[in-house]
Amino acid sequence: MGEVILTMKGIDKSFPGVHALDHVDLEIRKGEVHALMGENGAGKSTLMKVLTGIYSMDEGSITYEGKQVTFTNPREAQAAGIVIVHQELNMMNHLTVAQNIFIGREMMSGKLINDSKMNKEAIKLFQKLNIDINPNDKMGDLTVGKQQMCEIAKAISHEAKVIIFDEPSAALTETEIEELFKIIRDLRDQGLGIVYISHRMDEIKVITDRVTVMRDGGYVGTLITKDSTKDDIINMMVGRVIYEDPKTESNVAPDAPVVLKVEHLNAGKMVRDVSFELHKGEILGFSGLMGAGRTETARALFGADPKDGGDIYINGTKVDIKTPMDAVKAGIGYLSEDRKRFGIVVAKTVAENSTMANLDNFTSGLFINKKKENQIAQRYVEELKTKTPTVDTEVVNLSGGNQQKVVIAKWLVRNCDILIFDEPTRGIDVGAKSEIYHLMNELVAEGKSIIMISSEMTEVLRMSDRIVVMCEGKKTGEIDIAEATQENIMHAATLRD
Amino acid sequence: MENFKNNKIIKKIGFNRVVLIGVLILMYFAFALVCSIMGKASFINYQRILSLLNYSYFLGFLALGVTFVIATGGIDFSIGTVMFCAALVGGQLLTKSGLPVILCLLICVAVGVIFGMLNGFMVAYMGLPSFISSMASMMLSKGIGSVFTKTQSVSWPQATADDGWYRSLVKVTVGGVTIPTGLIFLIIVAIICSMILNKTKAGRYILCLGSNKEAVRLSGVNVKKWECLAYVICGTLAGIAAIVFVGAYSTVQPGLGDTYNNDAIASCVMGGTSMSGGLASIGGAFIGVMIISLLQEGILAMGFQKDWQYVITGIIVIIAVYADVRSRKRRN
Numbered sequence: 167m168g169e170v171i172l173t174m175k176g177i178d179k180s181f182p183g184v185h186a187l188d189h190v191d192l193e194i195r196k197g198e199v200h201a202l203m204g205e206n207g208a209g210k211s212t213l214m215k216v217l218t219g220i221y222s223m224d225e226g227s228i229t230y231e232g233k234q235v236t237f238t239n240p241r242e243a244q245a246a247g248i249v250i251v252h253q254e255l256n257m258m259n260h261l262t263v264a265q266n267i268f269i270g271r272e273m274m275s276g277k278l279i280n281d282s283k284m285n286k287e288a289i290k291l292f293q294k295l296n297i298d299i300n301p302n303d304k305m306g307d308l309t310v311g312k313q314q315m316c317e318i319a320k321a322i323s324h325e326a327k328v329i330i331f332d333e334p335s336a337a338l339t340e341t342e343i344e345e346l347f348k349i350i351r352d353l354r355d356q357g358l359g360i361v362y363i364s365h366r367m368d369e370i371k372v373i374t375d376r377v378t379v380m381r382d383g384g385y386v387g388t389l390i391t392k393d394s395t396k397d398d399i400i401n402m403m404v405g406r407v408i409y410e411d412p413k414t415e416s417n418v419a420p421d422a423p424v425v426l427k428v429e430h431l432n433a434g435k436m437v438r439d440v441s442f443e444l445h446k447g448e449i450l451g452f453s454g455l456m457g458a459g460r461t462e463t464a465r466a467l468f469g470a471d472p473k474d475g476g477d478i479y480i481n482g483t484k485v486d487i488k489t490p491m492d493a494v495k496a497g498i499g500y501l502s503e504d505r506k507r508f509g510i511v512v513a514k515t516v517a518e519n520s521t522m523a524n525l526d527n528f529t530s531g532l533f534i535n536k537k538k539e540n541q542i543a544q545r546y547v548e549e550l551k552t553k554t555p556t557v558d559t560e561v562v563n564l565s566g567g568n569q570q571k572v573v574i575a576k577w578l579v580r581n582c583d584i585l586i587f588d589e590p591t592r593g594i595d596v597g598a599k600s601e602i603y604h605l606m607n608e609l610v611a612e613g614k615s616i617i618m619i620s621s622e623m624t625e626v627l628r629m630s631d632r633i634v635v636m637c638e639g640k641k642t643g644e645i646d647i648a649e650a651t652q653e654n655i656m657h658a659a660t661l662r663d
Numbered sequence: 664m665e666n667f668k669n670n671k672i673i674k675k676i677g678f679n680r681v682v683l684i685g686v687l688i689l690m691y692f693a694f695a696l697v698c699s700i701m702g703k704a705s706f707i708n709y710q711r712i713l714s715l716l717n718y719s720y721f722l723g724f725l726a727l728g729v730t731f732v733i734a735t736g737g738i739d740f741s742i743g744t745v746m747f748c749a750a751l752v753g754g755q756l757l758t759k760s761g762l763p764v765i766l767c768l769l770i771c772v773a774v775g776v777i778f779g780m781l782n783g784f785m786v787a788y789m790g791l792p793s794f795i796s797s798m799a800s801m802m803l804s805k806g807i808g809s810v811f812t813k814t815q816s817v818s819w820p821q822a823t824a825d826d827g828w829y830r831s832l833v834k835v836t837v838g839g840v841t842i843p844t845g846l847i848f849l850i851i852v853a854i855i856c857s858m859i860l861n862k863t864k865a866g867r868y869i870l871c872l873g874s875n876k877e878a879v880r881l882s883g884v885n886v887k888k889w890e891c892l893a894y895v896i897c898g899t900l901a902g903i904a905a906i907v908f909v910g911a912y913s914t915v916q917p918g919l920g921d922t923y924n925n926d927a928i929a930s931c932v933m934g935g936t937s938m939s940g941g942l943a944s945i946g947g948a949f950i951g952v953m954i955i956s957l958l959q960e961g962i963l964a965m966g967f968q969k970d971w972q973y974v975i976t977g978i979i980v981i982i983a984v985y986a987d988v989r990s991r992k993r994r995n
Contacts, residue, residue, distance in 0.1 A: 470881055494883025502881065511875040513941050518867065523882040525864050533862045576882065 167375060168196035171359045172328055177216055177226035186212045188384040189226070194328060194359040199350060201370045201391070202363045204380035205403055206456050206621040210363050213380070214330055218243040218250055247327035251317045253336055259306030264288040266305050267320045291319040295349055311342030318349060329353065330361040335369060336457060347373050365455045367396050367660045379403055400660070404623065404652035412627035415648045417610070418448045423481070425615050426584050431476035433466035438639040444584065444617060447610045451630030452619040454659050459639035460619045461503055464586045468493045468500045494523055499577030503589035503619070505566070509573040512562040516554050517543035519561055519572050523580040546575035551601060567598025574605065585609065588619045603629060623652055635659050679935045683950045687957065694961035706964050713834070713841055719956035720833060720845040721746065721908040725927035726948045727856045728900030731893040733931055734860070736873040736940025737786055737793035739894065741778060741801040742901045743923030748808035749774035749905035750915040754817035764826045772902035778804055779898015783891030801921060809917035816916045819909040833910035845907055852903070857945040869893050873940025926955050929976050933983045937991070
């Protein structure tokens with residue numbers, strides 16, 4: 167490890183209603199790989215966005231190569247030598263490798279683009295990285311691993327001194343990860359500072375020199391990787407004080423019947439052999455880190471995405487769910503994590519959205535019974551305390567929490583017995599949040615059953631009767647609430663095979 | 664202005680449509696004024712209105728139909744040629760094969776329904792983009808119409824002929840006075856369309872899926888069925904358009920019909936139907952049709968070349984679509 171190249175000190179950033187970064191420190195040295203770790207929403211990405219000028223900071227200072235700097239956009243940061251290699255690659259598949267690397271600063275001969283010169287330059291970059299890619303290949307024909315190497319080549323072509331890798335291994339195979347690590351070590355040995363963001367504990371141990379842990383937007387501490395254990399890091403990640411009372415024991419009767427049984431569910435890469443049971447009156451929490459396959463499991467179960475295999479039983483009877491239509495008929499309702507895209511029709515009214523899943527019941531003869539429709543919509547507006555001027559108001563005018571209540575109303579109007587709540591409180595303010603918690607408790611008290619996918623540990627511990635933990639498409643744990651702790655959940659969530 | 668906008672009746676009709684009606688009336692008197700200044704025959708006369716209405720009937724049915732498709736967020740470029748294909752096939756069977764008129768009229772509608780089903784199947788079940796699939800069925804319908812008649816024009820019987828009764832669907836002359844029955848026919852169908860769109864489950868789902876198809880699908884709704892239905896309704900109305908076309912003009916030439924797509928789509932857009940789906944107005948489409956028909960008649964009356972109509976329609980469409988885009992941006 168060499169001298170310090172980058173210091174972020176006391177970085178503070180707030181968004182309306184959220185204190186996203188609370189005086190965070192980060193120090194990167196030349197020739198080190200520095201892991202940045204934390205749960206979903208810990209503030210890792212926000213910190214990197216502040217560093218590269220996507221967000222401005224409210225307080226704090228950034229010192230880079232001995233000088234105090236503030237970047238106002240990623241281009242400036244890039245010009246100074248700080249480059250991010252994103253998890254989602256920003257590549258144009260129809261252009262060649264070289265054209266992608268030099269996009270926005272094409273080499274010209276007169277008014278024309280000089281492709282052969284760019285190809286030659288690209289080859290030089292690849293030689294530096296010791297990799298073999300034909301710069302004339304179309305980007306789209308390359309594997310994800312190779313595409314990522316092109317992204318790295320692009321980064322070093324900017325004379326990068328600090329490279330930030332944002333979950334670089336998420337889409338890679340084992341061999342590709344090995345190659346990536348070789349390149350990262352080479353870059354480190356050349357004296358670059360590397361920031362490595364990842365959830366994968368084993369990788370952190372293998373590739374990084376130091377680890378900085380963040381939690382809930384705050385700085386927790388920095389460790390030397392080789393002197394610390396996986397448990398040390400997990401404890402730092404989850405060691406928060408839970409303000410709201412966690413549930414201490416399951417509210418489900420021991421003899422409650424199984425309403426939903428999923429066996430060996432498979433769907434693509436993200437759902438691999440998932441089995442679980444849901445009891446009557448139970449809130450079954452689904453915990454895991456980003457990309458664990460929880461939403462994918464829910465969507466496959468609901469018929470929103472095709473299944474590769476697996477059996478679903480409802481009240482003991484096997485059902486064949488191929489489409490959301492089949493799922494709704496079987497009594498399953500799904501609240502998506504992305505309300506605006508998958509939950510509501512924003513341009514339609516509260517009443518129209520409320521009856522969306524059950525319009526047959528509000529149709530007499532040929533026509534929709536508007537009066538009956540408005541009545542039921544009004545009833546649920548009152549029951550769920552949805553704040554809306556009238557039931558004829560378009561939902562686009564409602565706040566996030568109230569839009570969520572309209573989606574809930576939709577499934578209650580349909581009278582679904584099994585509800586899948588995918589991140590039910592995402593983007594919702596604190597008041598509406600506790601109302602939704604209250605509502606969920608009421609629903610299970612009435613005998614409905616809920617699968618709750620949540621990335622918030624406090625929410626999982628507060629609401630669930632039992633917790634299923636997933637990691638990389640597989641179920642890696644099932645914990646009764648009486649035994650659940652942040653630590654054992656996080657352990658299961660980072661359990662790779 | 665705000666008071667005017669918030670007036671109960673204005674709100675019910677829709678502010679944009681009130682403006683449109685104003686435009687229609689203004690245009691009418693503007694044409695009348697220009698014609699009298701230019702020393703042309705008076706524009707304010709019943710024959711003119713009848714001629715204008717003749718154009719509006721078939722265009723009206725096309726526009727009503729395509730409103731359903733645009734409401735889903737799709738487009739149908741085959742309506743004009745499907746109408747001609749239906750009129751050619753029906754007319755050929757009537758004049759050459761001697762089938763009874765009533766059967767031939769039903770065949771016209773059937774041809775429309777078949778093309779509607781084809782378009783709906785391609786878009787909803789095969790997942791083709793409607794722009795391309797309807798262009799393909801435009802070629803199909805154009806070609807089939809020509810092949811079926813061996814590229815000959817087909818003349819449906821005149822009103823005075825034995826089989827001419829069908830023309831009373833468009834107009835009836837009683838004691839020397841011509842009654843535009845076609846207008847009544849069009850208005851009745853427009854009211855039915857409006858009820859389907861706004862009061863039935865089909866219309867509700869068509870509008871909702873035009874707005875956010877995935878959310879509707881995830882509500883357990885059979886979106887394919889309803890999306891397909893919009894195209895079937897559109898095709899059916901193109902078939903009916905064929906009947907009123909021959910009722911008004913009797914002669915159909917093969918190889919034509921595509922220009923009417925543009926007129927019909929322009930009518931819808933003018934009337935406030937959003938090209939991105941989810942928002943549709945039958946009344947607006949109706950007024951749009953009247954504006955385009957008036958434009959066509961007015962330009963003829965002033966003695967200008969017919970193609971000026973396209974120039975002006977083009978400009979109106981740009982303004983209408985721009986207004987749509989603007990208002991959507993404001994909402995977001």
